[in-house]
Amino acid sequence: MTKTCDRQDAQRDAQRDAQDVSCDAQRQKERRAFLKQLGIISGVAIGAGYAALAPPSWPLSLRDPDGERGKPRPKVHHLPAGGYALKDIGTAPLGIAHGKNIDALVRGAIDGIGGIKRYVTSDDVVVIKPNVAFDRPAVLGTTTNPEVLAALIRLVKEAGAKEIRVTDNPIESPESCFERSGIRTAALKAGARIILPSPADFELLATPGATHIGTWPFFWRPFVGATKVIGVAPVKDHNLCRASMTTKNWYGLLGGRRNQFHQDIHGIISDLALMLRPTFVLLDGSRVLFRSGPTGGNLSDVRAGNTIVASTDSLAADAFGWDELLGRKGEQLPGYFQQAAARKLGNPTWQEARVKRVRLG
Amino acid sequence: MARAPKRYNPDQLFNPDGFRHYRRAYSHAELRWGLSILLGLIAILSWVLYRGARPDPALFAALTPMARNPPKIPTSTANGVFPKDLTPPGWRAGVITSFDTKDVYKKINGRESYYKSFGFQRLDCVRLSQRSSSATIDLELFDQEQPQNALGAYAGERGEGQVDRVTPGGVARVVRNALYLVRGRYYLRAVGSDESAATLTALKHIEARFVGAKGAAKGPGQTLPWGYTLLAKVGIGAGAVTYERENAFSFEFAKDVYAGRLGKDGPQLFVMAAASPEAAKTLAAQFHKSFSSYGDAVGKQAPGWVKDHFIGAFSTASAIKRFVVGVRAAPKLAPAQKLLVQLEQALPAENTDDEDM
C-alpha cells in the first residue's frame, strides 16, 4: 500500500494530500497493531521467563531446581506454652469424693482441689474431653458416665464459661458412639456443644520433646479459641497398657495412624501427658471396668466404684485409680507412670501429695 | 403471545431460549389440577416428615447385655490375715490371693505335699512393691493349723548353718534376701527380689509387724509348744529344734517328736508324748529295738544305750510317766547320760498344756 502511495500523481495534489493523510493513518494503525502484538508477545515471554528462571527466593518465582520447593509444607500448630494448666494453684492437687450421688461427688471432688471457680472464669471457652471410644451403653463402663459429664458441664456453666465444647475422636463411628453412650444427650441437655471430627478438622500439632508424636495429626477444631481443657475419663482395664484413665484419655484427640501407638504404648501415653497439660482432670470412678478392657461388653466386667477424683495431676489421679479403683494396689504401676513422672509431668505417688478426701451420701 | 420473543443469542452461557412457549390459549382447569397436585405433594411431604419424626427406638438403642455371671468382686485389699501396717513406708501392697488345700497346687505346684504333711490349711500371698524402684517382696503366709506344724515346716526349710532367733511367740531367721518367720500356727516366708538395704529394712519392718502384732497371728500357743520349752531347758534353743509330725528318724511309729541337737556335732535330744505311761513304755521299747537294729547294746541296765555299728555314736530312749525321752547319736556316752537325766528332770508335771495332743 505504501508503494501505491509513492506512485501518486503530483498533479492530483489535493487528492494526494488527502491520500497521504489516509496512508499515514493506515501506517500508524498498522504500527500500533504491531507494537501491541509485540508488547503482548514480549510481556508473556518475559513473564514466563521470569516465573520459570528467577531464583526461588524472588517473588512470584516458580523455579524449583531440586523438587524440594514443590513439596507440601503443612502448617504445624502449637498448643499454648505450658498447656492449659493454671500456675500456682496453691491447693491440694487431688480431691477425692466417695458416695452415690453423682452431682454431689463431682462437686465434692472439684471442691477438693479448690472449687470450679478457681479454674473456670466467665470468659473461658472450655473443651471437655470425655472418653467416648466405643459404641457401647454407659453401663458397660467403656465410656465416661454421661451423668458425670453432665454434672461437670453444669458446674462449668455455673462458673460462667462462655462456651463449653465436648469432643472426642472415637475408635468406632463417632455419631453412634456419642449417641449410644448417652454422651450426646447428656452434653446437649446440660448445655454444651458437641464437636464431632470431620476430615478437615485435623491439623498437625507439634509437641516439642515428645518421643513419638513430635508432629502428629491432632483434632484441632475444638481447640481453636479454647482457653481451658478438662479431661473426664472412666477407669478402665486395658489389654496392653493395663489401665486406661485420664492420661490415656488424650489418645482421643489424635488422628492419623493411631494403630501404631501400641508398639510403644507406654511411651505414647507419656507423650500424651506431655502433649496436653489440662486445666484439671476428672477421674470418673462411678463405674470401674476391671477386666476385658478397654472394650468390655459384659456387665460382669464392671463394678461400682462410687468415687470421683478431681486432680490437676493426671498421674496422681491415675495412680489413685490404679490402687483403689482398679484394686491393683501393690502391683507394679504400668510403665507410662514412670516415664511420665521422669518428665516431671506428675507424681504417681499420690499418697505423698495433699489429698482431700470426702465421703458424701 | 405472552411475551415479546427474545432474540436468540447462542453466545449466552446457558439455554438462551429457556422459557419460550407457543401456545395461545390458557385454561383455568390446569390451574385447578395444578393446585390439587400441589396438595398431593404437600401430603406426601407431610407423610415423609411424620414418618421421619417417629424412629424405631430399637434401631438406635444399644442392647444392655445381661451379665452372664454376677459381678465378681475381686479379692479385697483389706489386710486379711496379715497384720495391720504391714506395708513398710515407701512400699505398696497388692491384692491378697488365697489358696486352700484344694488349690494350693496352683501356687506351689509339686511342693505342696511338703506343707500338707505339716497340716497345711491355707496360704495367703501378697506382693509388696517399692514405689521408687522395681523391687518387690513376695509374702507367703502358711496357716499350718498348729504351732508345732508351722515350726516343723519352718525347720524343714532351714539350710545348713543358718541361725535362728527366738522371738516372742516364735522363731525367725533372715537369710540374705529372705525372711522366714514362725509365729503361732503361721509360717511366713518373705522373699525379696534383691538384697538392697531398702529390701532388708522392709523385711525387718515386716518381721517387727508380725512379732508385735496383736491378734494377727492368733491361734493356740502364742508361746512356743512344750517341746521347745523343754528342750530349751537343757540348752537347745528354739531355732535348733525340729518337730517331726510323723516318721521321725525314719521310724514309722515315731510321731510328734521334738528333737534338738546340742552344738554342731553334739548329741541329739528328743522328746515325745504318748497317750499313757504304758504306751510310753511300749514306744521306748520300740525305739530301743530300732536303735539296736544297727548297733549293739552297751551295759546291762534298762533302758540300755546302743552303740551304732557304723558311726560309733550312742543312742537311747526311755519312758518316764507318759513321755518318751531319748538321746540320739551322742559321740560320747557319759555326757549323754548326764543330758538324759537333765532332760528327765525337766519334764513337765502330769497335767501339761499339751493334753490335747
Added chain:
Amino acid sequence: MRDKPSFFQKSSDGSPWFVRAGRITHWRVISQAFFFGLFIFLLWTTWFSRLGGYPVSLFLELDPLVAIATALSTHTLYRWLWRAIWVLALTLLLGRVFCGWICPLGTLQQFTSWLFNIRKNNARFDANRYRPIFRLKTIILVVLLVLAAFGMLQIGLLDPICLLTRSIVTAAQPAMDSALPSSLSWLSSAPGAPEQRVFDGAWFTGGLLVTILGLTLLIPRFFCRVLCPLGALLGVLSRFSLWRIERDVTQCTDCDLCLRACEGASDPHDALRKSECFVCFNCIDDCPESALTFARAPLPIKDQIEGSLRQGTATLFGKKVLSKRPETEIKGPDLPRRRWVLAGALGVMAFPFIRLSNAVTKRGYNKKAIRPPGSVQESEFLKRCIKCEQCINVCPTNVLQPATFKQAGIEGLWTPTMNFRVGFCQYNCTLCSEVCPTGAIQKTSLERKLGRGEYKKEGPIRLGTAFYDRGRCLPWAMETPCVVCEEVCPVSPKAIGGVTETITRHDGKTVTLKKPVIRPELCIGCGICERECPVTDEPAVYVTAVGESRDKERSLLLTSHKKRGERP
C-alpha cells in the same frame, strides 16, 4: 427492541396472568423439583444421625420394576415393596407420569439438556422424533425379567432409581463431602466421620452418570428413551392407560411445533406413541392452535373421518380436518413379535453364561465376598440385591463397598461387600439391614445380630472368620509389641487371646510380647482387627468369608458357635 412486557399483564387470550403462570407444565416442573429434592433429601438422611424414621428407600420401594423383578425371582414381595402399587396405578390411569413427573434421573437429564441446549427449533424437531433404536429398552427389559425369573436379579444395573442412587452414593456424595469446608461439615453426607468416605469403583458409577447426562446433549433424555428398563416396563403398561394426549385433527395444522420440546419422542404431531409419552405436557405448551389436550380417549378417530384427506375435503363430525395425519394413537411399544422372542431367547441364554461362575457354589467362592450382617445366603442374596447401595450409604464406618468385577463377577457387580481395610462392621449397628429395600440384607434386630435374648440359641451373626498372617504380624514376625487387634475386639470375652512371651531381641534387649491368636468360636468376623492392624497394606490379621453364619456350607467349626462361645 420492545420494552419487556410485565409478568402480570394479561395473556394473549385475555386470561389473567395467574392462569398463564398456573399452566400444567409449570406444575410438572414443581413436581419434578419436589421429587428430585425429596430423592436427594432421603439419600442425605440415610445416615445414623439423620435417619430417624424416614422412609429413606422410598423411591426404590415405589419402583415397579424392583417390585415385579424381585417378585419374579423370590416369589415374594419384601416389606415395603408393595408401595410400587402407587406408581403402577398411576401408570395404568395416566400413562408414564412417573417418567415425566417423578423420576429423579429423568429430571436430571431433562434439566441438563434444557440448560445446555444450543439447538434452534428446526434442529430440536429432528432431535425429538422417534427412532427405531428406542426399542432397545424393551429388549433390555425382557432380558432382565427373564433373568429375574431364573433367579438372577440384574435390573439394578440399569434401573434408573438404582443407578442414580448408586452414582450419588458412591461418587457424587463423597465428591461433595471432600469439597466442603470444615465449617459446613454438618452438611456433608457423612457428618461425624473422621475420615473421607471412599468407594471402590466410584470412577465407574460416577462416570456412568456423567456419560448418561452427556448423552442427553446428543439425544435428549437418551437414557430414558433408549436404555431405561423401568421406562420400558411403564411403557408396556401404559397401553392400558385411560388418559393420553389427544390431537384434534380438525385444529392441527401439522406445524410440528409440538416436537420442539417433546421429552419422550412420542410423536405427538402424528400418531401418539403411548408407550413413549412421558406426559410432560410440553406439546400442549407449544401448540399454537390448541389442538392438543390431555383427554380420556379410548377410541381412535381415524374411522370417523369422512371425505378425502388428499383433496382436503375430509371432515370429522362435520368439522374440517386440517391435519394430513389422521392417525392419533399407537398403543404398544414398537417391537415386532420376532424381537420379543429374540429378547426372551437372549435372557434364557444369558442366565447360564452368567450364573455358572463361582459366586454361589460351595467351593471356589470369593473369600472376600463378605456380606453385611443379616444378609441371606448367597444365591438368595443375588435374587434380591438390586445394587442400589443404600446399605453402603448408611454404613457409618465405610466398610461396605460396591463389589468389583474381580470380587463378584458381573452377577455380583456393585453388590455390597465388606472391605475391612477401609472400615469395620460396628458391633452395635444394624443400619444396613434397616434401609435395604429388598431384603437381601434382611431386617435384623440388634438382639439377632449379637445372638442375645431369643436368638441366644442361634448365636451371633458371623460375617466370616479372622486369621493371622504370622509372617507379617509385628509380635509374631518382628519381635515388636503390638496387639491393637486385641484391644479393639468388641466381643466379650475377647475373640483374640494370646501367648505372652519374654524374649531377647537381636540387640540384647528383653521385651515381653503378646503374640495374638484367634479364638474362632468367639470371632464374629466384624473385621475391626483388620481395620486397626498397623500393617495397613496387607493386614496381618484379616477376615475371610469362611465361617459366615448365613450359609451352613461355609461354616468353619463343627461345634456350634453358641456352645463354645459361652464364658466357662
